[in-house]
Structure formats: structure tokens, C-alpha cells
Amino acid sequence: MTTPVxxxxxxxxxxxxxxxxxxxxxxxxxxxxxxxxxxxSRSWRVHVAVPKSPVPAAGWxxxxxxxxxxxxxxxxDALLDELAAQPEPHALVFIGYDNDLRIDSPQRNxxxxxxxxxxxxxxxxxxxxxxxxxxxxxxxxxxxPQLAERLAIDPQRQTLWGHSLGGxxxxxxxxxxxxxxxxxxxxxxxxxxxxxxxxRESERFIAHNTGHPARVMIHLGGAExxxxxxxxxxxxxxxxxxxxxIQAATPDAAMRLAETLATVPGVDASYxxxxxxxxxxxxxxxxxxxxxAVTGVADRxxxxxxxxxx
Numbered sequence: 001m002t003t004p005v006x007x008x009x010x011x012x013x014x015x016x017x018x019x020x021x022x023x024x025x026x027x028x029x030x031x032x033x034x035x036x037x038x039x040x041s042r043s044w045r046v047h048v049a050v051p052k053s054p055v056p057a058a059g060w061x062x063x064x065x066x067x068x069x070x071x072x073x074x075x076x077d078a079l080l081d082e083l084a085a086q087p088e089p090h091a092l093v094f095i096g097y098d099n100d101l102r103i104d105s106p107q108r109n110x111x112x113x114x115x116x117x118x119x120x121x122x123x124x125x126x127x128x129x130x131x132x133x134x135x136x137x138x139x140x141x142x143x144x145p146q147l148a149e150r151l152a153i154d155p156q157r158q159t160l161w162g163h164s165l166g167g168x169x170x171x172x173x174x175x176x177x178x179x180x181x182x183x184x185x186x187x188x189x190x191x192x193x194x195x196x197x198x199x200r201e202s203e204r205f206i207a208h209n210t211g212h213p214a215r216v217m218i219h220l221g222g223a224e225x226x227x228x229x230x231x232x233x234x235x236x237x238x239x240x241x242x243x244x245x246i247q248a249a250t251p252d253a254a255m256r257l258a259e260t261l262a263t264v265p266g267v268d269a270s271y272x273x274x275x276x277x278x279x280x281x282x283x284x285x286x287x288x289x290x291x292x293a294v295t296g297v298a299d300r301x302x303x304x305x306x307x308x309x310x
Contacts, residue, residue: 014102017308019072020080021047021094027077027084028052031150034098035142037134042107043098046143047072049080050151051089060091061157062147063294064181065287066112066166068094070102074284076306082297090159090295091151095143111135112165114172114201117194129194132172140180156182161290163187163283167218168198171257174214175205183215183294187286188224188279191253199249202257211266217293218258218269219286221277225252274301 021030028049036043047068050060065071072094083089097104109129116130147153160181162170167189174184191198250256258271274285285301292299 012101012103012105015100016069016073016102020075020077021049021072025049025077025080026052027080028092033146035138035146037138044138044143045069045096045098046146047092047094047096048147048150049092049094051084051091053084053089055152056088056154058156059152059154061088061154061159062091062093063159063291064093064095064161066095066160066162066169067103067108067283068096069100069104070096070283071287072096073102073308074287074305078306079291079297079300083291083295086296088296091153093143093147095139108165112162112169113193114168114176115194115197132169133176135169136173136177136180140177159183159185159290159294161185161187161287163286164279165190165193167254167286168193171198172201174216175201178212182213183217185217185219185286185290185294186254187219187290188221188282189218189254189257191249191257196249196253199253199257202260206260206264209264209266213266214268216258216261216267216269217272217290218254218261219272219274219282219289220252220254221279221282221285222273222275223278224282225255225273 020028021032029052030047030049032045032047034043034045045068083092097107111131112135113129114132116128144153158181160170160173160183162168162185164187167186168191170184170186171189173180189198255271255273258269261267261269272289274282274289277285284305288300288303291297292301
């Protein structure tokens with residue numbers, strides 16, 4: 001089932017409700033912990049799900065997700081059961097903010113963006129920007145060690161997935177944190193952000209990459225690639241300003257990036273397009289497509305989100 005292109009507007013106050021992390025699972029054991037920034041100004045909630053099966057000799061391959069609160073509500077018991085039944089089950093790591101919002105836009109605008117820019121306006125960037133390096137450092141120095149206390153991790157089989165600004169963060173991590181992950185999945189990355197900062201950053205990476213191996217998957221909705229933004233309220237100044245900002249990169253910039261990265265020695269890059277989908281529906285489509293490609297479960301990218309509480 002394909003979600004209409006126009007179904008892109010989301011409720012900024014939507015909460016996550018009950019998720020698979022809140023009830024017993026036959027397949028996975030869940031626990032969570034919080035990590036606070038050094039200055040104490042913000043906190044992240046990290047959910048960890050470990051298969052209830054013998055630990056592999058090399059440790060668990062691990063699938064990390066940004067926007068962890070939103071990612072959690074895309075999982076149900078059937079998916080967990082299938083993940084655990086794979087020949088090589090993956091541990092799951094959900095990195096979200098320590099609140100019950102599905103998406104915390106102000107915080108992710110700050111933490112997923114790779115350079116400090118003047119705030120576009122007080123509503124869209126109230127907490128500023130340019131926190132990607134600080135968040136990447138927090139993942140390496142604070143979250144990884146806490147994970148290591150809870151489970152054995154295979155350091156050579158780590159996947160990082162993110163959507164939109166999260167996809168931008170995934171690409172920035174690829175470019176700047178050699179070996180931090182082995183597989184990078186960028187769903188609908190915000191190539192336009194910062195006057196096409198991602199394009200310039202990719203050019204530097206391509207020119208100076210030393211052949212370090214990495215698997216890169218870039219996902220894009222078919223409607224995104226042709227610039228179909230769906231129904232937008234053009235009487236809203238914020239909407240008009242955003243539509244102007246995203247003109248900094250061509251709609252097919254992510255597709256073209258995948259094609260270019262595929263020519264870089266050591267980089268195994270691929271592109272997948274999801275017919276008819278716009279930016280919002282691509283969150284679930286990309287996440288489910290990534291799980292399929294990385295873990296081997298059935299492809300649920302064209303299925304609706306499971307009902308709440310199931």
C-alpha cells in the first residue's frame with residue numbers, strides 16, 4: 001500500500017504512546033538508559049533491544065536508529081520475531097530524546113546538522129544548529145561504552161540509519177568518522193540544508209577518501225526526486241520559507257550522490273527509490289527497507305505502521 005504524496009504534514013506534538021519496548025517480547029529483551037550532555041542542557045533516551053538467543057562469537061551485529069522514539073513505533077511483535085529468527089539476528093539501538101514526542105524538531109535541528117548557521121527564523125531553529133559533531137562524539141564516548149556494558153557488540157558489523165536531517169547526519173558521520181560504522185543508510189537526506197552543505201561536504205570526502213571500506217545506501221521517494229512537495233499551505237510564511245530553502249539542491253541530488261559515491265574506491269554505494277512516496281512517508285519506508293537490506297527480514301516498506309499497542 002502506497003501512502004499518498006500529500007500525507008506529509010505531521011503533528012509536532014504527536015507522542016509515541018506504548019511501544020514494543022513497554023511490553024514483554026518473546027524475541028527481544030529491551031532496556032533503556034539516558035545520556036546527558038556535558039553541560040546538562042539536554043538528554044537522550046536510548047532503547048536497546050537484544051535478541052533472546054545465544055551471543056555470536058564475534059558479538060552482536062547492531063542496527064542503530066536516529067529519531068529513536070519515532071523508529072520504535074514502527075516496530076511490532078511480528079517484526080521482532082522475524083528479526084530474531086534470522087540466521088544472524090541484530091541487536092537494535094534506538095537513539096531518541098528523553099521525552100515522549102515522536103519527533104522533537106528543535107532538538108534534532110540542532111543535533112543532526114553539521115555546521116553552525118544563522119538561525120533561519122526563530123520558529124524553525126530556536127536551539128540553533130551545528131551539533132552533529134557533538135552528537136557523534138557523544139555516541140562514541142558515552143553511548144557506545146554504556147552499550148558495551150550491556151551486550152557484546154561486533155565492532156565490524158554496525159549500521160547507522162537516519163531520515164531527513166537524520167539522513168544528513170548519517171552522511172556527515174560517513175565523511176568525518178572513519179570506521180565508526182560499516183553500513184550507512186541515509187533516508188531522504190536533507191541535501192538542501194545549509195545552502196547544500198551536504199553536497200560540498202561530499203565533494204571533499206570524494207576527493208580525499210583513502211579507500212576505507214563502507215557500505216552506503218541512499219533512499220529517496222519518487223515524489224521527492226521529481227520535486228513534488230504535495231499539498232502545502234502557501235499562506236504559511238514558514239512553509240514558503242522552507243520551500244525556498246530546499247531549492248538549494250536539486251530534488252535528485254541524493255540520487256546523484258549515490259551514483260557518485262559508487263565510483264569511490266572502497267565505497268559500496270547503492271540507491272533505492274520508493275515509487276510515489278513523499279518526504280514524510282519515507283520515514284517508515286526507508287527504515288523498513290534498511291532493515292530488509294541489512295538483516296534479511298521481509299521488506300515491509302510498503303506496509304502501514306502497526307496499530308498503536310500492537
